[in-house]
Amino acid sequence: MVGRVHAPVPPLPAEDHRCPSCGLAYAELTVEAATATVAEASAAAAAALTEVPPHRLRVAPDPGTWSPLEYLCHLRDVAITSTIRLHRARTEDRPVAEPMLADLRAQRFRYAEADPAAVLDELHRAVAGLVEEIGRLGADDWAHTVTRFPGEERTARWLVRNAAHELRHHVADLRHAGTVEIVVRPRAEADVAVLIAVLRDVRRRDGYPLHMQHDLGDWLCGTPVIGAWVADHGGGVVGHVALRLPEPDDPVAALVGEPVAVVCRLFVARDERGKGLGERLVRAAWREAAARGLRPALDVLTREAAAVALYERMGWQRVGEITHTIDGGAVPAICFAPP
Numbered sequence: 001m002v003g004r005v006h007a008p009v010p011p012l013p014a015e016d017h018r019c020p021s022c023g024l025a026y027a028e029l030t031v032e033a034a035t036a037t038v039a040e041a042s043a044a045a046a047a048a049l050t051e052v053p054p055h056r057l058r059v060a061p062d063p064g065t066w067s068p069l070e071y072l073c074h075l076r077d078v079a080i081t082s083t084i085r086l087h088r089a090r091t092e093d094r095p096v097a098e099p100m101l102a103d104l105r106a107q108r109f110r111y112a113e114a115d116p117a118a119v120l121d122e123l124h125r126a127v128a129g130l131v132e133e134i135g136r137l138g139a140d141d142w143a144h145t146v147t148r149f150p151g152e153e154r155t156a157r158w159l160v161r162n163a164a165h166e167l168r169h170h171v172a173d174l175r176h177a178g179t180v181e182i183v184v185r186p187r188a189e190a191d192v193a194v195l196i197a198v199l200r201d202v203r204r205r206d207g208y209p210l211h212m213q214h215d216l217g218d219w220l221c222g223t224p225v226i227g228a229w230v231a232d233h234g235g236g237v238v239g240h241v242a243l244r245l246p247e248p249d250d251p252v253a254a255l256v257g258e259p260v261a262v263v264c265r266l267f268v269a270r271d272e273r274g275k276g277l278g279e280r281l282v283r284a285a286w287r288e289a290a291a292r293g294l295r296p297a298l299d300v301l302t303r304e305a306a307a308v309a310l311y312e313r314m315g316w317q318r319v320g321e322i323t324h325t326i327d328g329g330a331v332p333a334i335c336f337a338p339p
């Protein structure tokens, strides 16, 4: 019998981690500077929260990303967990620490439904407790370690640096989640009329979709899908993608040679291009496919240079070429799938 593999938990950052996203370098962060960052975290979170409109507090900006309120709860959990790990590093001999399982907490404890004022108060007290705990470490304590998974041993110094980074980085995430202009969310029935208007403009100006005889509503909604997502610009819908199971003789599925879900019906309004919406939409579909154990794949007309560039930018690979017959003519297309 195959042993049970623990749920995927990202590895802990290294002792000398440099965050590729925010640039913070652990090796350059003194304990004093890290402690100062920790100490100001609840005020920083409160300031970020004031920038988030109330209707956005519980809204995830993309499927698979946390809402601002979930980030706030995570900040509190980081402060509490760091305090306990630091205390144990100081008072026990190489203790084994539980993983945080942050996504599980957000789901099981319904963090998106929490009361922001109450969580902010908890964060304030958790941060004060962490600062107090840091103050109890003596010169000899900084090299003491905790272990999470076997081989994953980290020092007390790392615990303080990591807490500072997590708190600073996720305050920025909270602000971004609550203020990013466009949200990617599942398609609703009420979106369809606006989507058809957007699509009509895209077809008039870009010639996509190419099948001119098709009714656009039918092209958009006539095929059963696993899921469909829209880019929502505060009430106006400006982009779309869908994910479907392959047809029995689907050439894309044959080229990939493993269970696939086909990414399709991708378009973004002309005025909203260049903002990364195509990639965010494809990632929403990709995430759903992966959750179902399916490899996403698609075909794109060779002449659609911008779409081809998008998939290449995302690191997707060309798995083959096919030819569509459209209005009696042969139209070449490239099939892509992520590695």
Ligand SMILES: [Zn+2]
Binding pocket: 019, 020, 021, 022, 023, 024, 165, 169
């Ligand atoms: Zn960072």
